Amino acid sequence: MSAATHAPEATGTRTDAETAGAVPALACAGLSKRYGDVVAVDDVGFSVAPGQAYGLLGPNGAGKTTTISMLVGLVRPDTGTVRVGGTDLAADPITAKARIGYVPQEIALYPELTGRENLRFFGRLYGLPRRELTGRIAEVLGLVGLADRADAKLGTYSGGMKRRINIGAALLHRPEVLILDEPTVGVDPHSRKAILDGVERLVADGMALLYTSHYMEEIERVCDRAAIIDHGRIIADGTHQELISLVGAADTVELVLDGEVDAAFARLRAVEGVIEAVRTGPSSVRLIAEGGRYLLPALITAVEGGATVTATQVVEPDLEATFLHLTGSSLRD
Amino acid sequence: MGDTVGARVGAGVRAAVGAGPPAGEHAALGDEPPAGRRAGWRGRRRGGWTAAWRALLTVSALELRARLRDGTAVVIAVAVPITLATLFGFALGGDDPPLRATIGMVDLDGGQFPAGVRHELLSAKELRGVVTLRDLPGQDQARRELDSGAIGSAIVFPAGFSTSVGAGEGGRIGVLTSPESPLAGVVARAIVDRISALVDARTLAVRAALLAGVSGDDVKDLVERNGAAGPALELGDDPLTGGKIDLSVYYGAGMAALFAFFVVGASMRGLLTERRHGTLDRIRAAPVPAWVPVAGKAAVGFALALTGACLNWAASTLIFGTTWGSPPAVFAVLAAHVLAATAITMLVTSRVRTDAQADGTLMMVSFVMAFLGGSLVPLFSLPGPLREVARLTPNAWTSTALTELAGADRAGWMGWADGMAAVAGPIGALCLIAGVTGGLAVWGLRKGLLR
Numbered sequence: 018m019s020a021a022t023h024a025p026e027a028t029g030t031r032t033d034a035e036t037a038g039a040v041p042a043l044a045c046a047g048l049s050k051r052y053g054d055v056v057a058v059d060d061v062g063f064s065v066a067p068g069q070a071y072g073l074l075g076p077n078g079a080g081k082t083t084t085i086s087m088l089v090g091l092v093r094p095d096t097g098t099v100r101v102g103g104t105d106l107a108a109d110p111i112t113a114k115a116r117i118g119y120v121p122q123e124i125a126l127y128p129e130l131t132g133r134e135n136l137r138f139f140g141r142l143y144g145l146p147r148r149e150l151t152g153r154i155a156e157v158l159g160l161v162g163l164a165d166r167a168d169a170k171l172g173t174y175s176g177g178m179k180r181r182i183n184i185g186a187a188l189l190h191r192p193e194v195l196i197l198d199e200p201t202v203g204v205d206p207h208s209r210k211a212i213l214d215g216v217e218r219l220v221a222d223g224m225a226l227l228y229t230s231h232y233m234e235e236i237e238r239v240c241d242r243a244a245i246i247d248h249g250r251i252i253a254d255g256t257h258q259e260l261i262s263l264v265g266a267a268d269t270v271e272l273v274l275d276g277e278v279d280a281a282f283a284r285l286r287a288v289e290g291v292i293e294a295v296r297t298g299p300s301s302v303r304l305i306a307e308g309g310r311y312l313l314p315a316l317i318t319a320v321e322g323g324a325t326v327t328a329t330q331v332v333e334p335d336l337e338a339t340f341l342h343l344t345g346s347s348l349r350d
Numbered sequence: 351m352g353d354t355v356g357a358r359v360g361a362g363v364r365a366a367v368g369a370g371p372p373a374g375e376h377a378a379l380g381d382e383p384p385a386g387r388r389a390g391w392r393g394r395r396r397g398g399w400t401a402a403w404r405a406l407l408t409v410s411a412l413e414l415r416a417r418l419r420d421g422t423a424v425v426i427a428v429a430v431p432i433t434l435a436t437l438f439g440f441a442l443g444g445d446d447p448p449l450r451a452t453i454g455m456v457d458l459d460g461g462q463f464p465a466g467v468r469h470e471l472l473s474a475k476e477l478r479g480v481v482t483l484r485d486l487p488g489q490d491q492a493r494r495e496l497d498s499g500a501i502g503s504a505i506v507f508p509a510g511f512s513t514s515v516g517a518g519e520g521g522r523i524g525v526l527t528s529p530e531s532p533l534a535g536v537v538a539r540a541i542v543d544r545i546s547a548l549v550d551a552r553t554l555a556v557r558a559a560l561l562a563g564v565s566g567d568d569v570k571d572l573v574e575r576n577g578a579a580g581p582a583l584e585l586g587d588d589p590l591t592g593g594k595i596d597l598s599v600y601y602g603a604g605m606a607a608l609f610a611f612f613v614v615g616a617s618m619r620g621l622l623t624e625r626r627h628g629t630l631d632r633i634r635a636a637p638v639p640a641w642v643p644v645a646g647k648a649a650v651g652f653a654l655a656l657t658g659a660c661l662n663w664a665a666s667t668l669i670f671g672t673t674w675g676s677p678p679a680v681f682a683v684l685a686a687h688v689l690a691a692t693a694i695t696m697l698v699t700s701r702v703r704t705d706a707q708a709d710g711t712l713m714m715v716s717f718v719m720a721f722l723g724g725s726l727v728p729l730f731s732l733p734g735p736l737r738e739v740a741r742l743t744p745n746a747w748t749s750t751a752l753t754e755l756a757g758a759d760r761a762g763w764m765g766w767a768d769g770m771a772a773v774a775g776p777i778g779a780l781c782l783i784a785g786v787t788g789g790l791a792v793w794g795l796r797k798g799l800l801r
Contacts, residue, residue, distance in 0.1 A: 089635040111401070115637035125628030127412075129419065141408040142636045144401050
């Protein structure tokens, strides 16, 4: 994809923020970053309107974290601009950063301090006055459901509680943009639900959200729009429906095989109607195929002689299928 | 295949739903009018500095609290300095003057200079009971006596020395020292330094007189009448500057200089720990200048190290009654040393990747600086080339300055102005070391830790 494909001269609808004439809460254009010969991010650009949740999908090493690092001012881009609420991050980083709430992937807090002490530290760092800070900390503790554990050392928290306080530390200064980098990694279902519920409320209240996750269902639930990033480039960008429509009427067909799986896999790829095929395990195969249900007999016939289909599942098109279609790999590979 | 399809389809979707605004379009979206920006600039800059200082205090307060909580601040900034001062005081200090030196004198010259030195050494009140002179017939004999421990050092006047100096050609004096008797070495070197200065003055005067056309026979009278007073040595002030101090002060100051590296290093190492935990990036993502996390750590390390050095000084002075010299000058030297140690540990931190690397490198740098800089062994006992290298270490300048102050103070009270003047050179050198290494550290941190 050349830079020209990102240019606004291309005909088509505009983002919500631009259509409304409002300043995007977060906008980047032409972001690139190279480490030696490795291109980590190449010509990435998107914008997020106030009250909009934007997902960034990509496998490990796709460039998500580097992109986020440039958006929050941790890494200086080789080219491109970042604007937060209209303020150029490079020209006025203090003002721009004050509008961002950044939640890194790891629990970036002090385990020897209590939850309240951690929040107080980051609140002071964001310039909240002492009087206001005490009340705001109580609000945030309530928001993340940790008011009763506020004075316990962070080291005694469960994984889910740490994740929640990790997010809470980014909310103290009432940011205009919340950037969440894999916020639910390693948490229990209860905490995950609490995190997603809380994030949805924040977006409903008008906060802009940039969300990265390995969990497609989280992106589908939380985000209005998403970009798929691979090898440092955004290869698709749109609403759920727009992205899913990229795979057309294709279905996902999961097959479990017994016998000569390698040979069977090669035959399956060759079946007319199969768009994409990927091995998902030693004896399992995932296919993207037109009219999957009607194709099943042909698929079973194709492997006959060397292997046997022992189980099948046909899934209607979703974001996961789109991702697989566009990147040629599963998101969790 | 996936890439090709993805690129094509992705472009189509982007075109359909609208791409993010390009750089050129942002101006219309978010820029404020230039006039408004100018009007708000000064106020924002003032507010920015206030916010930066508040952030610095916040980071420093957290660092100090962490150091107090884990006990390292109390141990290395309070307990260790006081303990070391006490141990050195008991082991090396006390009321008895520690200086006892027997110096061998090899006079192959037989001229006025050796005679003058002998006369002054024996008649100086300050040296009575401290220095014993022993005449020896030759350099080999002096070497044997030195090896056997019978003498602590020896001064060798070569044949023709006085004649050579009198003719304006200068001369060389040999000094033999032994690591077994460091103080005797200090005495001998101090004497030779004084002779050297005298010889230089005398040589210059003679050459000037000769160039002016004074006849060779009249030169000596002319020179002596006009101030370059022959071979006589004036040892009245303090011929032993650099050696005539309590050993507990010397080594106590050395330990203070060494531990300054450890104390500051502990704080700077915390920067790497914060990077590993992700809190450094989180601080950097906050609306604070990039230097805040580094400066916050460095400030606490500096304060704790200076506290430790001052406690060492106070313990040595209050418990054992030793003197380190003019207090303002001593404080200034310690502060400059800690500043240099802070910059050097910052430089190390900027170059390493892991905590283990930091520990190892800081340990090595601290001990090498201490060894070369006279914190562990006296400077004069180092071989000549190493003494030159020692000038690159803050420890050497600190040791030199504190020895100067302590030695001068024993000879008589030195006012703060005189004290500051006496150590201005070493303090300048320490500040230069701090500036150079600090500059390299900032450059390294911007390329690495704060990329």
